[in-house]
Amino acid sequence: MTNPYAPPQAAVHDIIDPHAQFVLADRGTRFGAAMLDGIIFMVMVYVPFVAFTMVGGNMRTTNDEATRTAILAVGGLLTVVGLVVWCWLTFSNMRRGQSIAKKFLGIRVVRSDGTPVSFGRFFWLRNVVNSLIGIVPLYGIVDVLFILGDSRRCLHDKIADTMVVKA
Secondary structure (H helix, E strand, C coil): CCCCCCCCCCCCCCCCCHHHHCCECCHHHHHHHHHHHHHHHHHHHHHHHHHHHHHHHHHHHCCCHHHHHHHHHHHHHHHHHHHHHHHHHHHHHHCCCCCHHHHHHCEEEEECCCCECCHHHHHHHHHHHHHHHCCCCCHHHHHHHHHHCCCCCCHHHHHHCEEEEEC
16 A cells, blocks of 8 residues: 655656766867967957058158058958958857867867857857956966866856867
């Protein structure tokens, strides 16, 4: 006879670990991707700006203001073109959870439950919010040091509820 006052019983199935299907990216690969993304951004955006600003700035000794303005305008235009191309390459890969370097190195960002990361989470939480918090002194160091934990997740990964895995 069953006890009518017993607590309810339920059949419980084992929970599958969502991380079991993914191999976390190596710390060195993540570091390399961050460095490579920085170099790509620098070459595409900063180099034209700095180069043409230096050339235009060194023309102070000449009286040709039109040439100087044209050189600075070309530098500004190349900087904008580099930024647009970089944004296009980066945002086109965000659907797969990859930056330019992450795609090149074979890693990608997913949610901590294994689902694909949305554009909003990738762009706003991992980048914009993290950059705003980066105003706090030493935050960048603390953010990076979190990768030394067992989960290999930086602080910005924890904020965005993401993890970096091999693609």
